[in-house]
Amino acid sequence: SVAPASWDKPLAGKVAVVTGAARGIGATIAEVFARDGATVVVADIPAAGDALSDTANKVGGTALALDVTSPDAAEKLAEFCTERFGGIDIIVHNAGITRDKLLANMDEGRWNSVINVNLAAPHRITEGLVARGALKEGGRVIDVSSIAGIAGNRGQTNYGASKAGVIGMVDAEAPKLAEKGITINAVAPGFIETAMTAAIPLGTREAGRLMSSLLQGGQTVDVAETIAYFASPASNAVSGNVVRVCGQSLI
Ligand code: NAI
Numbered sequence: 001s002v003a004p005a006s007w008d009k010p011l012a013g014k015v016a017v018v019t020g021a022a023r024g025i026g027a028t029i030a031e032v033f034a035r036d037g038a039t040v041v042v043a044d045i046p047a048a049g050d051a052l053s054d055t056a057n058k059v060g061g062t063a064l065a066l067d068v069t070s071p072d073a074a075e076k077l078a079e080f081c082t083e084r085f086g087g088i089d090i091i092v093h094n095a096g097i098t099r100d101k102l103l104a105n106m107d108e109g110r111w112n113s114v115i116n117v118n119l120a121a122p123h124r125i126t127e128g129l130v131a132r133g134a135l136k137e138g139g140r141v142i143d144v145s146s147i148a149g150i151a152g153n154r155g156q157t158n159y160g161a162s163k164a165g166v167i168g169m170v171d172a173e174a175p176k177l178a179e180k181g182i183t184i185n186a187v188a189p190g191f192i193e194t195a196m197t198a199a200i201p202l203g204t205r206e207a208g209r210l211m212s213s214l215l216q217g218g219q220t221v222d223v224a225e226t227i228a229y230f231a232s233p234a235s236n237a238v239s240g241n242v243v244r245v246c247g248q249s250l251i
Pocket of ligand 1 (some may be wrong): 023025059147
């Protein structure tokens with residue numbers, strides 16, 4: 001039978017963490033989660049400063065200065081959320097960076113920093129939260145991949161590898177997390193209008209827009225609403241999936 005959930009506030013009573021939430025897609029995820037009734041923890045690097053507290057204030061949430069690549073990120077997050085809220089129900093690994101360069105100039109620093117933020121950190125934090133029992137039964141892990149991890153993109157060997165890695169990670173972690181009653185899914189956005197894509201040269205940006213399944217750049221809310229589905233009771237039995245949002249692979 002259909003559960004009598006409150007579809008007005010499907011995330012009521014849930015504690016949701018969003019990394020990289022000071023701006024862009026992460027800030028909109030925080031907004032949508034708050035609309036849906038969640039208690040939201042918005043996390044971002046200390047350098048995000050006022051932008052982070054502004055997002056927290058806007059959504060009535062709590063700000064946490066957290067570099068996802070720091071070795072104690074999981075411990076810090078677990079302690080913060082357990083002391084204040086009794087644990088975590090939903091975590092969105094949204095923090096991400098690009099350090100684009102054509103292959104010949106793809107130095108190790110660029111490679112390592114992108115792999116660390118986009119791929120190693122989500123894995124380390126998920127593992128660390130589960131090991132500490134901070135992620136509750138019925139919990140949700142939501143990763144952010146990219147169409148660049150499916151189709152590949154010139155100058156983005158590091159970024160594409162990290163985002164393809166996220167897809168492999170979701171596949172591998174799903175059965176393990178299922179033992180704890182936790183689901184894991186990912187979104188793979190196409191071209192979304194944010195500060196990250198504003199930095200792309202105009203011609204490449206236009207090409208990115210045209211590769212979208214909607215033939216135009218997507219908005220942060222398009223990604224946030226799909227993530228809200230993965231967080232909601234509507235997706236109780238959905239795990240190990242990757243959903244493209246505003247993006248299609250042309251190859
Ligand atoms: P953005 O650059 O506007 O925001 C990213 C946020 O992550 C920033 O607030 C930044 O301070 C934070 N961040 C960076 N390193 C961090 C760290 N070590 N610890 C904690 N926070 C950190 O980017 P945007 O566009 O909002 O992207 C969000 C996610 O969506 C990223 O994972 C990105 O790769 C992914 N994505 C974006 C697409 C787009 O077209 N904008 C397309 C596909 C995926």
